[in-house]
Amino acid sequence: MKRATCSVLLLILFVAGCQTITPEERRAIDGRTCSSYGFKRGTDAFSRCLLDLELDRRATNRAQFDDMRFNSPPLIIYGGRHYRW
Incomplete structure (x- = not known):
């Protein structure tokens, strides 16, 4: 019973x-962040803050993608077996 309860809790946490x-x-969320920095809604500075947050997020995503793509060795499949270069 205790094991089943733990399994259910772990599943809920995983799905959440x-x-x-x-x-x-x-x-x-970005609007609250920029407001917390002191920028006022409707100003150019607030819009620039939102843009900077989005550009930073995109740059981070690109860097993570490039890191996965270029830093993992290629997978070679030969005769039904998998090999790392």
Whole structure:
């Protein structure tokens, strides 16, 4: 019984961790971040803050993708077996 309860709790935590943030939620979070920096909504500085946050996020995603793509050895499949170069 205790094992089943632990399994269910782990499954719930796993599923909860897989949720994605909608663009609207991301925008609201970014807006709160820029407001916390002292920028006022509707100003050019606030818009620039939102843009900078988005550009930083995209640069981070590109860097992570490039890191995975260029730093992992190629996978070679030969005769039904997998080999790392």
